[in-house]
Amino acid sequence: MRSDVKSEVAPTRRSVLAAGAAALSLPLIGTARAQTQWPTRVVKVVVPFSAGGTTDILGRLIAQKLSEEYGQQFIVENKTGAGGNIGADSVAKADPDGYTFVIGTPGPHVINQYIYKSQPFDGAKDLAPVIVIARVPNLISVNPDVKAKTLQEFIALAKANPGKLSFATPGNGSTGHVATELLKSMAGIDLVHVPYRGSSPALTDVMGGRVDMSLDNLPAVQPFVEGGKLRALAVTTAKRWPELPDVPTVAEAGVPGYEASSWFTIAAPAKTPADIITRVNKSVNKYMADPDMIARMRKLGADPVGGSPEDMAKLIADENVKWKKAIEFAGLKPE
Numbered sequence: 001m002r003s004d005v006k007s008e009v010a011p012t013r014r015s016v017l018a019a020g021a022a023a024l025s026l027p028l029i030g031t032a033r034a035q036t037q038w039p040t041r042v043v044k045v046v047v048p049f050s051a052g053g054t055t056d057i058l059g060r061l062i063a064q065k066l067s068e069e070y071g072q073q074f075i076v077e078n079k080t081g082a083g084g085n086i087g088a089d090s091v092a093k094a095d096p097d098g099y100t101f102v103i104g105t106p107g108p109h110v111i112n113q114y115i116y117k118s119q120p121f122d123g124a125k126d127l128a129p130v131i132v133i134a135r136v137p138n139l140i141s142v143n144p145d146v147k148a149k150t151l152q153e154f155i156a157l158a159k160a161n162p163g164k165l166s167f168a169t170p171g172n173g174s175t176g177h178v179a180t181e182l183l184k185s186m187a188g189i190d191l192v193h194v195p196y197r198g199s200s201p202a203l204t205d206v207m208g209g210r211v212d213m214s215l216d217n218l219p220a221v222q223p224f225v226e227g228g229k230l231r232a233l234a235v236t237t238a239k240r241w242p243e244l245p246d247v248p249t250v251a252e253a254g255v256p257g258y259e260a261s262s263w264f265t266i267a268a269p270a271k272t273p274a275d276i277i278t279r280v281n282k283s284v285n286k287y288m289a290d291p292d293m294i295a296r297m298r299k300l301g302a303d304p305v306g307g308s309p310e311d312m313a314k315l316i317a318d319e320n321v322k323w324k325k326a327i328e329f330a331g332l333k334p335e
Contacts, residue, residue, distance in 0.1 A: 048087025050198025054217035083173030098276035151253035179260035218301035
């Protein structure tokens with residue numbers, strides 16, 4: 001009788017163990033399927049600056065392409081403030097499920113840690129690199145009523161009126177801010193900084209004559225230069241920008257050795273599934289190689305980049321060294 005009992009019990013135990021193993025495997029199977037089927041709902045793309053600026057323009061361009069490819073909405077959400085920190089921090093703290101991304105810039109990725117006394121997230125640890133979208137030059141421009149038609153004339157005007165001329169930027173820690181502080185140090189001029197929550201309100205006040213000068217990303221500024229609402233003085237790249245051949249570089253215009261360009265990325269919360277990052281990276285690389293997309297971006301004033309997540313990580317590491325030196329040279333202190 002005992003042998004009969006044992007023979008009945010043993011299979012039951014094996015059944016229980018098998019059922020338990022199957023149950024334990026279900027979440028893993030579910031996760032794998034979820035990643036394979038991604039995206040199954042709306043994906044949020046956070047732009048940490050206001051609508052109308054370069055970050056916003058590029059973010060919407062990429063979001064539109066991703067929406068078309070995946071048949072699911074990639075919605076841009078502008079979350080402004082603290083030089084991009086508020087928007088980037090919201091992504092760093094979001095669930096790493098592949099449904100939240102951020103359009104990154106040198107500010108939240110690199111510069112802000114040296115500008116703000118308290119950084120709410122670690123850009124290297126809390127954000128996973130996906131891809132570098134583009135590089136863009138910055139353009140120095142002034143309100144047409146400013147009595148300076150060249151950068152040399154503007155520098156002379158600033159030296160004759162120390163502390164009286166102002167410059168607008170998309171915010172503390174933006175490349176426009178740090179690049180202008182670097183210009184101030186190298187040119188020996190004193191300008192008053194007026195920070196905004198993005199390029200659009202900053203440029204609006206320069207065009208309205210409430211602020212004298214802007215150093216901002218070319219895609220945001222170029223339409224207003226072409227429309228005669230702003231006067232271009234110089235580009236901040238080492239070489240002239242092909243789309244603006246008559247605009248000199250800052251180095252050519254009287255500040256030798258000056259160079260300060262910007263770049264834009266896509267990043268995700270750390271621990272976002274690698275296969276999702278790979279899929280987005282592959283998709284955006286495809287867009288960056290498309291002739292129509294290349295032409296469209298260059299018309300906007302952006303140079304498409306692309307590459308791997310590892311390429312983006314290297315860029316951030318290299319730029320960290322560069323901007324740290326620039327900030328120290330300019331004498332900026334955390335605020």
